[in-house]
Amino acid sequence: MNKQLAILGSTGSIGRQALEVVRRNPQRFGIAVLTAHSNHQLLIQQALEFKPAVVVIGCSGSADSVSKALQNTGIEVLVGNKHIETVVTMPEIDQVLVALVGIAALTPLVAAIKAHKSIALANKEALVVAGDIVMRLACEHQVPILPVDSEHSAIFQCLQGEQSSTVEKIYLTASGGPFFGQSAQSLRTVTPGQALCHPNWNMGSKITIDSATMINKGLEVIEAKWLFDLQPHQIDVVVHPQSVVHSIVQFTDGSMKAQMGLPDMKLPIQYAFAYPERIAADFGRFSFMDVPNLTFASPDTETFRSLTLARQALLSGGNLPCILNAANEAAVDAFLKHQIGFMQIPEIIEQTMHKGVFIANPSLDELIETNRVAKNCAKEIIKSKEILFV
Numbered sequence: 001m002n003k004q005l006a007i008l009g010s011t012g013s014i015g016r017q018a019l020e021v022v023r024r025n026p027q028r029f030g031i032a033v034l035t036a037h038s039n040h041q042l043l044i045q046q047a048l049e050f051k052p053a054v055v056v057i058g059c060s061g062s063a064d065s066v067s068k069a070l071q072n073t074g075i076e077v078l079v080g081n082k083h084i085e086t087v088v089t090m091p092e093i094d095q096v097l098v099a100l101v102g103i104a105a106l107t108p109l110v111a112a113i114k115a116h117k118s119i120a121l122a123n124k125e126a127l128v129v130a131g132d133i134v135m136r137l138a139c140e141h142q143v144p145i146l147p148v149d150s151e152h153s154a155i156f157q158c159l160q161g162e163q164s165s166t167v168e169k170i171y172l173t174a175s176g177g178p179f180f181g182q183s184a185q186s187l188r189t190v191t192p193g194q195a196l197c198h199p200n201w202n203m204g205s206k207i208t209i210d211s212a213t214m215i216n217k218g219l220e221v222i223e224a225k226w227l228f229d230l231q232p233h234q235i236d237v238v239v240h241p242q243s244v245v246h247s248i249v250q251f252t253d254g255s256m257k258a259q260m261g262l263p264d265m266k267l268p269i270q271y272a273f274a275y276p277e278r279i280a281a282d283f284g285r286f287s288f289m290d291v292p293n294l295t296f297a298s299p300d301t302e303t304f305r306s307l308t309l310a311r312q313a314l315l316s317g318g319n320l321p322c323i324l325n326a327a328n329e330a331a332v333d334a335f336l337k338h339q340i341g342f343m344q345i346p347e348i349i350e351q352t353m354h355k356g357v358f359i360a361n362p363s364l365d366e367l368i369e370t371n372r373v374a375k376n377c378a379k380e381i382i383k384s385k386e387i388l389f390v
Ligand code: NDP
Pocket: 008, 009, 010, 011, 012, 013, 014, 015, 035, 036, 037, 038, 039, 040, 058, 081, 098, 099, 100, 101, 102, 104, 122, 123, 124, 125, 148, 149, 150, 201, 202, 203, 204, 205, 206, 207, 265
């Protein structure tokens, strides 16, 4: 029997690439569940091709067209994102790819772990918000969490055959985004269109803006802490504009292992699906002679302050990473709607972090409440800035 997958967020950038991996390996992987929020046309197309048992469409406005298109196919159509939590527990599912964007992934992830499903984790916000709870649950239920984020997949691949006690530190590489090397002054007038042009990766809009502000790397530092059980000082960030070295582990004897390749998310997705096997693929090969100069630099944490704020949240712990994440989600949304300027994103995050009520050991419910309160707080701050921005 091939491995049955639930693809949460199948219409997104990761979801579409995951289906491409499945399309290339029909003998190995099958689809049990697909979910989308509003892109009903693509969901229908995917469902007709991959024939899952169930699809979930989040927006009720699109429900009728999905039900109509899939009638007489035997595919069950569920309406509303709340169903994602229940479909992940279906007995026929072997592995759940969590490729939803933002904190929306947290409760489905927890439900899938509790249902003993193997997890391929692309979403990073859930670990940023509740890494402690999620990793403890996974350990308790003996559920593997296989990283899909390219840097974390790189670290995971470098750690194969190694003992965790021999890890001295890790280096997460960062492309630097479209604005690497620019001054804070020149970034004040950046438009969403400019920020959405990532030099190396073609991703969803939220993570593309996160890469431009570099908070993405800050979120990834927190993600790495939880995935690999590291202390903050063991996680370094190095800018590597070519995105060929995906990340590096340094061991206690001074040896360093890096995982390299062309930037292509299908590779870490396939690795997580096939693990512990490594299966052949004809993804593009990197040629040293095409890019003979791989370069490395320190991140500019003064211009890209979001990275510094994420480190502060990590060091303080408790619900502060949740507040940081909520404020960032609200600020990115406002930036994409032209309500605030690019350089106001870190300002909003910082002000929301200052206003938040600190909880040292939050429960899952307290984190969900923290997220709600922090998002409202950030939206209030955005309203005041919006007036100044216009
Ligand atoms: P996209 O925005 O491209 O896709 C998000 C998916 O989630 C879509 O299927 C979307 O449906 C669905 N969705 C959106 N909002 C909700 C919601 N509130 N509830 C349920 N479903 C929802 O994102 P990406 O694929 O780029 O990223 C997904 C996750 O993976 C993020 O956490 C990101 O940080 C991480 N990641 C992404 C990488 C990439 O290369 N893209 C690389 C590494 C990590 P619809 O299409 O209908 O709106």
